[in-house]
Amino acid sequence: MYQFCRRLVLLWLRLFVRPSSVNPEKMPLTGGAVIAANHGSAIETVMIPAVIPRKLGHVAKRELFVGKSVFARIGGWFLLWSGARPMDRTGGRASANSIAGIVEHVAAGGAAVVFPEGTRSPDGRLYKGKTGVARLTLASGMPVIPVGFINNQRRKVKWWPVPIVWRPRLVWGDPIDFSQWRDGIDDRAVLRHVTDQVMAAIQDLTGQQYVDVYAASLRKALAEGREINAPELDRPGQDAPAPTLRRPTQEVPDE
Secondary structure, eight states, rough: HHHHHHHHHHHHHHHHOEEEEEGGGGGGOOSSSEEEEEESTTTHHHHHHSSSSSSEEEEEGGGOOHHHHHHHHHHHHHHHHTTEEEOTTTOOHHHHHHTHHHHHHHHHHHHHEEOTTTTOOOOOOOOOOHHHHHHHHHHHOOOOEEEEEOOOEEEETSSSSSSSOSSSSEOOOOBOOOOOGGGTTTOHHHHHHHHHHHHHHHHHHHOEESSSHHHHHHHHHHHOOOOOOOOOETTTTTOOOOOOOOEEEOOOOOO
């Protein structure tokens, strides 16, 4: 049933969206992998699962699973059936614990899709990544496959009355092994470093301007009519030195 639905979505994409892939041979068809992509529109959430002929896990905000209406419950069931797992977005330990199911899926040889920006880019630029992607790759021990979406913002086309996503391009990158940082999974500096490395790899694929602020923070500030400091950097983690792992102190045996 999953493959049947995937093929229907792929047919719809080919007819009405016309996507294309660059370096499709780099798609993780087997083995454990964390697929990390930029997020400019809703199209990415269906395009990646549609083009990969294997069932993927992914995370979705917890609010989508707790609705009380019939439609909300059906939607939550469908998300679970399609491989989604609820994620607590309040941050800290709650967020870390909420990805345990996806960690098990990836560690067992599955593939999962994450959008480190956490929400859609409001203007097509690349925004600061949240550290869930770092926790996932370090906890599972599996590599990150960076993915760059180009031309993925809605735009006006002359033959359609409303803005749509038309001819997006999906660029696959080389896998990135972060196993050297596994001992730093509880170190904030390590998590930020790994996340910035993932975002930099995505930027290399898309050529986007990077903004060193969370997209959700900017969206909230705009909605409230507030100004927010949103510095543009050449690259995620610009000028930040690589962290030093804090190794546990070894006890000296008694002589």
